[in-house]
Amino acid sequence: MKLDEFFVTGEPLIYGGMVSIVLVTSAAIFLLTYLKRWGWLWQEWLTTVDHKKIGIMYILSALAMLFRGGVDALMMRIQLTFPNMNFLGAQHYDEIFTTHGTVMIIFMAMPFLIGLMNIVVPLQIGARDFAFPFLNALSFWSFFFGAMLFNVSFVIGGSPDAGWTSYTPLAGAALSPGPGQNFYLLGLQLAGIGTLATGINLMVTILKMRAPGMKLFQMPIFTWSTLVTTFIIIFAFPILTVALALMTIDRIFGAQFFTLTGEGMPMMWANLFWMWGHPEVYIVILPAFGIFSEIIATFARKQLFGYKAMVWSMILIAGLSFLVWVHHFFTMGAGALVNSVFSVSTMLIAVPTGVKIFNWLATLYKSRIQITTAMLWALAFIPSFVMGGVTGVMLGMAAADYQFHNSYFLIAHFHYVLIAGTVFACFAGLVYWYPKMFGHKMNERIGKHSFWWFLIGFHVCFFPQHFVGLDGMPRRIFTIIPEWMPLNVISTVGAFGMGVGFVIFVYNIYYSWKNSPRETNGDAWDGRTLEWATPTPVPFYNFATVPKVSGLDAFLSMKKKGETTFDETKLEAIHMPSNTGRPFIMMGILFFASFALVFEWIGLAAVGLIGTLIMMGIRSFDYDEGYYVEVDEIKKIERTVRGL
Amino acid sequence: MEKNTKHLPVQHIIGFLLSIVLTLLAVWAALGSDLPVKWIIIAIMVLAVIQAGIQLFMFMHMTESASGGGHVPWNMMFHGFVLAAIVVAGSLFTMSFGFTHDHDGDHSGHGSHQEEQQMHD
Numbered sequence: 001m002k003l004d005e006f007f008v009t010g011e012p013l014i015y016g017g018m019v020s021i022v023l024v025t026s027a028a029i030f031l032l033t034y035l036k037r038w039g040w041l042w043q044e045w046l047t048t049v050d051h052k053k054i055g056i057m058y059i060l061s062a063l064a065m066l067f068r069g070g071v072d073a074l075m076m077r078i079q080l081t082f083p084n085m086n087f088l089g090a091q092h093y094d095e096i097f098t099t100h101g102t103v104m105i106i107f108m109a110m111p112f113l114i115g116l117m118n119i120v121v122p123l124q125i126g127a128r129d130f131a132f133p134f135l136n137a138l139s140f141w142s143f144f145f146g147a148m149l150f151n152v153s154f155v156i157g158g159s160p161d162a163g164w165t166s167y168t169p170l171a172g173a174a175l176s177p178g179p180g181q182n183f184y185l186l187g188l189q190l191a192g193i194g195t196l197a198t199g200i201n202l203m204v205t206i207l208k209m210r211a212p213g214m215k216l217f218q219m220p221i222f223t224w225s226t227l228v229t230t231f232i233i234i235f236a237f238p239i240l241t242v243a244l245a246l247m248t249i250d251r252i253f254g255a256q257f258f259t260l261t262g263e264g265m266p267m268m269w270a271n272l273f274w275m276w277g278h279p280e281v282y283i284v285i286l287p288a289f290g291i292f293s294e295i296i297a298t299f300a301r302k303q304l305f306g307y308k309a310m311v312w313s314m315i316l317i318a319g320l321s322f323l324v325w326v327h328h329f330f331t332m333g334a335g336a337l338v339n340s341v342f343s344v345s346t347m348l349i350a351v352p353t354g355v356k357i358f359n360w361l362a363t364l365y366k367s368r369i370q371i372t373t374a375m376l377w378a379l380a381f382i383p384s385f386v387m388g389g390v391t392g393v394m395l396g397m398a399a400a401d402y403q404f405h406n407s408y409f410l411i412a413h414f415h416y417v418l419i420a421g422t423v424f425a426c427f428a429g430l431v432y433w434y435p436k437m438f439g440h441k442m443n444e445r446i447g448k449h450s451f452w453w454f455l456i457g458f459h460v461c462f463f464p465q466h467f468v469g470l471d472g473m474p475r476r477i478f479t480i481i482p483e484w485m486p487l488n489v490i491s492t493v494g495a496f497g498m499g500v501g502f503v504i505f506v507y508n509i510y511y512s513w514k515n516s517p518r519e520t521n522g523d524a525w526d527g528r529t530l531e532w533a534t535p536t537p538v539p540f541y542n543f544a545t546v547p548k549v550s551g552l553d554a555f556l557s558m559k560k561k562g563e564t565t566f567d568e569t570k571l572e573a574i575h576m577p578s579n580t581g582r583p584f585i586m587m588g589i590l591f592f593a594s595f596a597l598v599f600e601w602i603g604l605a606a607v608g609l610i611g612t613l614i615m616m617g618i619r620s621f622d623y624d625e626g627y628y629v630e631v632d633e634i635k636k637i638e639r640t641v642r643g644l
Numbered sequence: 645m646e647k648n649t650k651h652l653p654v655q656h657i658i659g660f661l662l663s664i665v666l667t668l669l670a671v672w673a674a675l676g677s678d679l680p681v682k683w684i685i686i687a688i689m690v691l692a693v694i695q696a697g698i699q700l701f702m703f704m705h706m707t708e709s710a711s712g713g714g715h716v717p718w719n720m721m722f723h724g725f726v727l728a729a730i731v732v733a734g735s736l737f738t739m740s741f742g743f744t745h746d747h748d749g750d751h752s753g754h755g756s757h758q759e760e761q762q763m764h765d
């Protein structure tokens with residue numbers, strides 16, 4: 001292969017991308033060397049198995065991916081505003097909407113939420129780490145390398161361009177030759193290992209490692225939403241794994257599962273994709289529901305209204321989410337019976353979702369609301385998300401969907417649920433748990449600026465898209481007719497408003513790091529659940545002594561009784577897992593193998609695979625049992641962080 | 645922690661090798677053998693059942709309740725089977741009602757014709 005086939009050539013924008021990658025990488029290497037931080041990077045981060053640090057790495061990566069996906073989005077908006085300027089050609093536009101969708105769902109939304117779960121769930125249930133800390137590190141590196149593999153495609157080899165749904169036959173070898181689509185397949189496959197492993201890890205952690213006395217129906221609601229999500233992950237992700245593997249075998253080894261020739265069934269891809277895909281959208285919304293529930297209860301200063309109904313509605317949503325997938329291809333030509341069945345099941349989902357909405361409203365009703373930045377995001381979520389739900393039910397009517405399908409109306413729907421739901425929740429959750437993570441709050445004044453920019457930008461951007469969709473503008477097109485111009489220009493203005501909001505948000509991270517007063521006790525918001533019982537900064541073992549739980553809102557009753565998580569009479573040595581570089585190395589090798597497979601260099605891929613197997617063998621004979629933190633050391637640490 | 649975890653996990657190694665062998669057998673049945681298609685399908689199904697058995701008995705916790713160390717995760721297994729049923733039955737349902745898969749370009753559909761007629765009555 002010649003070098004100019006390996007690197008993407010001929011696009012000024014992509015050359016710009018290359019230059020900035022080289023610049024950022026060299027700047028990072030220079031800084032690490034100049035500040036002599038390589039050892040720190042390795043010891044504190046790359047080899048850590050601490051759930052809090054892994055969570056921070058997830059969130060940082062997710063923010064970077066939000067930036068990447070956001071730049072893609074703005075480029076698409078610019079193209080649609082100046083369709084005749086030749087800013088993006090048809091091919092480049094196809095590549096960008098593909099990477100935008102994939103990056104946002106797989107490499108932004110999920111990792112962001114999993115990052116928050118990493119940090120918060122063990123703290124909420126009184127655990128000292130995940131059930132399998134090594135596996136947790138492995139999961140993170142699998143996501144990270146999967147994301148990197150997907151992201152290099154735009155400079156090396158060429159981006160995938162068949163949409164984030166990658167429908168066959170378009171995505172098959174005949175119509176999408178070259179490495180682009182392989183990047184999609186292997187990037188998702190690699191990251192999928194981590195998602196599945198995290199699902200199992202979190203489920204075991206929640207089921208087995210709760211503080212003594214904490215019953216399932218006494219868990220904080222965010223932990224509940226995580227538990228339900230892990231069920232969906234465990235049952236949905238294998239479907240994606242298999243579908244990706246089948247398409248990979250089709251493309252690289254010449255099988256015919258999804259081809260038009262050789263008796264393949266292209267439709268089966270759409271079927272399998274959405275059997276995973278619809279549960280996937282609930283994987284990214286249920287944790288968001290959990291986050292909003294926590295925030296609303298905290299700042300309404302009330303116990304969450306209808307806790308049990310909240311839990312059961314999530315369980316119901318999770319169950320139904322496996323029974324509605326066909327609503328994504330009503331128009332592909334299945335018979336009326338099939339469409340009717342899935343129409344009904346789809347609309348059913350709105351019922352438990354409505355229950356949740358009313359419970360949030362009832363929690364707020366007659367409460368003394370504290371308008372913090374986190375609460376603003378939560379308050380804005382409710383009406384905005386309802387709009388997405390209403391259009392969802394409209395789309396769920398199969399007959400009507402023949403009109404809406406693949407138009408900007410659909411685009412408006414899923415951005416209303418994904419942005420007003422998931423993205424708002426990520427921001428809200430980050431702001432809310434920020435003091436727990438970093439020992440200081442994010443600045444409220446700047447935070448509110450970023451909120452208003454983002455919220456207004458969001459509605460200005462996506463509200464008009466309902467109408468331009470009803471006017472017939474299809475999704476995934478790079479030029480438009482004059483009738484659609486005005487609404488598109490408004491959309492773009494809104495999109496840039498959201499961009500400003502994001503930039504302010506990131507600036508706020510920097511500003512607060514410089515200027516925010518440091519937290520002196522761990523309870524930044526007068527919280528109700530156990531994560532606020534730990535001191536800030538949280539010691540690496542989380543709880544010096546694990547409290548005994550006897551009801552909902554465990555920390556609230558601890559505060560009443562004057563208990564803390566540092567009961568000197570009950571101190572015992574704490575067993576902790578050792579750091580290890582193996583997850584990083586193993587996933588690095590698998591990255592190499594996947595990269596080789598993308599270019600169909602079978603020999604090199606085999607070498608990488610053997611390397612991975614060797615790493616697995618080494619792990620199998622690893623008898624490191626971790627170490628103990630002695631009582632004296634615990635005392636010393638606790639006294640320092642608690643200022644005793 | 646006791647040191648008694650240090651011996652070789654013999655059962656797991658046997659199970660691992662067995663599952664690789666079974667997979668290779670399935671590949672051979674599909675690619676290398678001269679069996680008629682029907683028999684290939686039956687063979688693969690049988691291999692899959694054996695494979696599932698190996699997973700359940702050699703890796704999962706099916707045998708643990710006997711040793712008193714745990715319990716059989718009936719709950720998860722039940723959900724797993726329900727999901728498998730949804731995937732298979734659901735795919736058949738959506739892929740075969742109203743579609744035809746013949747390649748003569750006739751889109752009116754044979755199998756579904758009657759059904760559609762009824763719907764329009």
Ligand code: HEM
Nearest residue numbers: 281285327328350389392393395396404405406414417418
């Ligand atoms: C009341 C609940 C909901 C209903 C009834 C609903 C219904 C639908 C329907 C029928 C479609 C397909 C429309 C078409 O392709 O023509 C769709 C698409 C979509 N929905 Fe929803 N939805 C709901 C909630 C959600 C949530 C909570 C999310 C994610 C957070 C979500 C994300 C999406 C996405 C990403 C698509 C588009 C996928 C694509 O084609 O690329 N939806 N929704």
Ligand SMILES: [Cu+2]
Nearest residue numbers: 278325327328
């Ligand atoms: Cu769906």
